[in-house]
Amino acid sequence: MDYFSSFSLTQHPTISVLLNFSFLVLIILGGALLGSNLRRGKIYLSDTAETKNLKILSSHSIGIGSAFICLPFIASFLHLNYESIMLPIKDKSASVFIEQMFMLISLSGIASYLGYGLLDNIANKVLQSEVKVLNEENKENKHDIGSLQEENKELKQRDLEFRIDLLYMKAKDAVEAAQRFSQKIPLTHEDELAAQKKYEDSIGFINDGLKLIDKKSNYKMYDKFLVLKAFVLKRVNDVKGALEIIKELIKKDNSNPILIYNLACYMLICKEYADIKEIKDLITKALTVATKDRSHETLQKKLIEKVLSKIDSDIKDLFNDAELEHIRTLIKN
Structure with a gap:
């Protein structure tokens, strides 16, 4: 096997x-x-x-x-x-x-x-x-x-607001410096040139700020810059330019005593009126108009003091004693 x-x-x-x-x-x-x-x-x-x-x-x-x-x-x-x-x-x-x-x-x-x-x-x-x-x-x-995009947007907005505020402060500082130079006694030619230079610097800061501001969404700040610009233009003898600015601003705020007063003064200087009574009526309105803004109330009191004391050179001889007494009566009432 x-x-x-x-x-x-x-x-x-x-x-x-x-x-x-x-x-x-x-x-x-x-x-x-x-x-x-x-x-x-x-x-x-x-x-x-x-x-x-x-x-x-x-x-x-x-x-x-x-x-x-x-x-x-x-x-x-x-x-x-x-x-x-x-x-x-x-x-x-x-x-x-x-x-x-x-x-x-x-x-x-x-x-x-x-x-x-x-x-x-x-x-x-x-x-x-x-x-x-x-x-x-x-x-x-x-x-x-x-979230990052929103945060970045907020940071950019804050930065923009800071730059705008800084430009306004610089413009105001330049105006105050110019006023100090122009109020010196005795006033020298160098002081006048220094004041002129400070006013020009202020206008530069104001124009830079106006470029950054959205006048639709931030119209209050935009108007604030314009008011300061009108003030400076008047000091550099561009009263016509200042008057145009005030005319635009008063369309949006016709109860602002400062705007009304400046409108009357600039119209008087530029002789843009048919009758002097028009100017007197505007100033009277500026001193008596009711305003809810406390800052306007404070400035309105200063305007009343300037007019009644005849210390504003622009309208020093505009009102006679009887007219001033009438204004006092309106203010008291």
Whole structure:
């Protein structure tokens, strides 16, 4: 008897186990391929020839993996009898072997089909979760960008307001310096030149500020600059220019006593009136008009003092004593 005739699987259990394991793996592979084809077959109908091969390989790999992962779990509650499909068959019933073999193939295909779907859904959920996280991050980033843009806008606005305020302060300082030079006693030619230079500097600061101000949204500051500009233009003998500014300003604030008074004075100097009574009426109105602005009330009191004391050189001889007494009566009432 030669070696091969005396060889028996029952005498070599390790070899028997390996052969049966390999045999079952092949059967499971076959079932897994069927399941993966069934799962993904309809999608491949719309694929191009270039992408189809790659997708088939990917689908089979996932299906086979799913089968090996899910089959033991499925077989545990469907009671697959592994003993009936072990080699050699010997006296086992061929019908039982075939029945269990088909069941193994079927379970492998089902495991591949369901497992592929399960993993596919898990992948989709993971992808959706990642997309959701990215969307949330994008929303946060957009919110952060929007906040930064708004903050940057506010900083620019504050910087602009600071520059405007600084220019107004510089213009006022230049006017005050010019007044100090022009009020010196005795007044020298150098003092007059210095005062003229300070007034010109003030106009430069005012013009720079007017360029920065939005006269629609910040009209109060814009008008504030214009009032100061009219004051300076009068001091540099451009009364005509000052009068034009006052005419524009008084259209928006016809109850402002300072504007009314300056309008009368500038019209008198430029001789833009038909009757002197027009000038007198404007000054009287400036001294008696009701105003709700406290700063206007304070300045109005100073104007009353100037007129009644005849200390304003522009209108020093405009009113006689009777007219001044009439103004006093109107003020008291």
